[in-house]
Amino acid sequence: TSPSAEADLRKIRLALRNSGSNTRAWIGKDETPLKLTLEAGRRAIEQLDPKDREIDLVIYAGVYQFFNEPSNANPIASLLGLRSARSIDIKEACDTWMAAAWCAQSFLATGAAKRILVINAEFPIRRGFGIYPDLFKLDDMSQLEHRFPGYTLGEAATATIFESGGEPWQILNVTNNDW
Secondary structure: OOOOHOOOOOOOOHHOOOOOOOHHHHOOOOOOHHHHHHHHHEEEEEHOOOOOOOOOOEEEOOOOOOOOOOHHHHHHHHHOOOOOEEEEEEOHHHHHHHHHHHHHHHHHOOOOOEEEEEEEOOOOOOEEOOEOHHOOOOHHHHHHHHHHHHOOOOEEEEEEEOOOOOOOOOOOOOOOOOO
């Protein structure tokens, strides 16, 4: 490689090291986003008391879209066997999980729900999803500044259960609408 290519690679390595992300996982060939998402949900539910696994609300908090209508939360809840749970989606880019936690706290505080499952799924590194593979091709280093945020992305599914009772808690989430 040329000296300028080596300098470019050093710049990219330094930026990745300073991004705060140490690991970026990409989905395996035999995995699917839906299977991983359902597995995350099942694992969270299995941690509950087997005699009380009632979920009142499922919030899908992800940019990745499995379905357009009625929502992503509805079929996910159904596939998890949560047929009586209410289901809603929240979509707010990188802030989606925080927005879902904020909403969950509000539902719990008002008594509208006693237990909420927040499911998050992000799978942006897929052919045809607008990031891969074109984002990783740089014609020149001036493109790095605008494409670098995509370099920090990974693929994952998470599930978090929020419950009422116990110590009161609040979540403070501030959004800068100028950005």
